[in-house]
Amino acid sequence: MQLNQNRYHIQGVDVLEMAEEFGLPLYVYDADKIIEKIGTLQSAFSGVQLKIKYAAKALTNVSILKLMRSRGIDVEVVSINEIRLALLAGFDPDQIMYTPSGVAFTEIEDALALGVRLNVDSLPLLEWIGQHYGNRKPVGIRINPHIAEGGNVKIQTGHVDSKFGISIEQRNQIRAIVEQYSIPVIGLHIHTGSDFKNADAFLKGAEVLFELASDYPNLQFLDFGSGFKVAYREGDHSTDIVDLGRKVTTAFQNFCQHYGRELELWFEPGKFLVSESGVLLVHVNVVKENPTRTFVGVDSGLNHLIRPMMYDAYHEILNVSNPTGEKQTYSVVGYICETDTLGWDRSLNQVRPGDVLALKNAGAYGFSMSSNYNSRFRPAEVLVYEGKPYLIRRRETFEDLMRNQIEIDFEEEITVKNN
Incomplete structure (x- = not known):
């Protein structure tokens, strides 16, 4: 990922344009x-x-x-x-x-x-x-x-x-x-x-x-x-x-x-071959100021990138929407009903609701260890090859969550039993 006129690019492709085209959260590989x-x-x-x-x-x-x-x-x-x-x-x-x-x-x-x-x-x-x-x-x-x-x-x-x-x-x-x-x-x-x-x-x-x-x-x-x-x-x-x-x-x-x-x-x-190739792009849902720290809540979490919680792994985080904003200290957290901190006390350019953040070194053990915890969808994946982004995995849908589930009609079972 390179800085070019204050915008972040992968092989010349603006990551914000990819976020707009493919939606968030999004895995992008170089x-x-x-x-x-x-x-x-x-x-x-x-x-x-x-x-x-x-x-x-x-x-x-x-x-x-x-x-x-x-x-x-x-x-x-x-x-x-x-x-x-x-x-x-x-x-x-x-x-x-x-x-x-x-x-x-x-x-x-x-x-x-x-x-x-x-x-x-x-x-x-x-x-x-x-x-x-x-x-x-x-x-x-x-x-x-x-x-x-x-x-x-x-x-x-x-x-x-x-x-x-x-x-x-x-x-x-x-x-x-x-x-x-x-x-x-x-x-x-x-x-x-x-x-x-x-x-x-x-x-x-x-x-x-x-x-x-x-x-x-x-x-x-x-x-x-x-x-x-x-x-x-x-x-x-x-x-x-x-x-x-x-x-x-x-x-x-x-x-x-x-x-x-x-x-x-x-x-x-x-990891050596793919870690540095990947970024996870996420959307900022809320900036929440508490007495002790300011939290940035994003539309991702340990269901998409478990390494910070599982291995205490460090992933550099960038505000790609506001690369010239004044630096402030934030803790970036996910939307999972579990402690799923992606980065404690990070110095980031001012973060606002609606911004896009990039988590680097996300190519290895990111998507491959992802889950549907909290019934959340797994992200789409994009590969940038020879200067062009290719969708290589579609974002999951509710139909994907239900595909292998089998519903039991308990009301019908009770009616049959009572009769």
């Missing part, structure tokens, strides 16, 4: 920013056989998936419906890495029938694969390295008490099951969490995989997951991708030389 992030990763890891697997859960809109595919990006999914979306977007089954967590074996069976690759997350699943498929299904194995790294504790996934992956301390049990059923292990995977500021966390995880790789002579890839930190406010620290690329590439090349052949290096970025 395709150029996504493409830029892809290029950053590809450049940083140009010295290895890199495969980027977009973590679809961050933003699952099928048009976003198609954009990724058009740029040579594969996809990582965590559910059967994300598999179906990826196939619908045109991905080949072997481009889809499926990493479930504690799902029913029937879902695994359905996924494998579609031809996707499987990342095994538990010993019971590994045993089940061996019993049902023997040596017919190559798999990756997700390892929990017992490394506590990352930001908010809710997004740390590699510590000893995490539900994700098979504990590195169960190394011998993994190998015993693999050997018992001759399961082809073609990859090892690790993901320790999110919001890593430097390469150290990746290098710690890499050492675990490098050591474990000696158990499996037929590997095709090592998957380091993701967790790259993005900046949420001015001066915020973000992962130095160039430094990360240099250090991890060197370590990986040394490993491959020791292993005896070159493997593929995989990453599974989600």
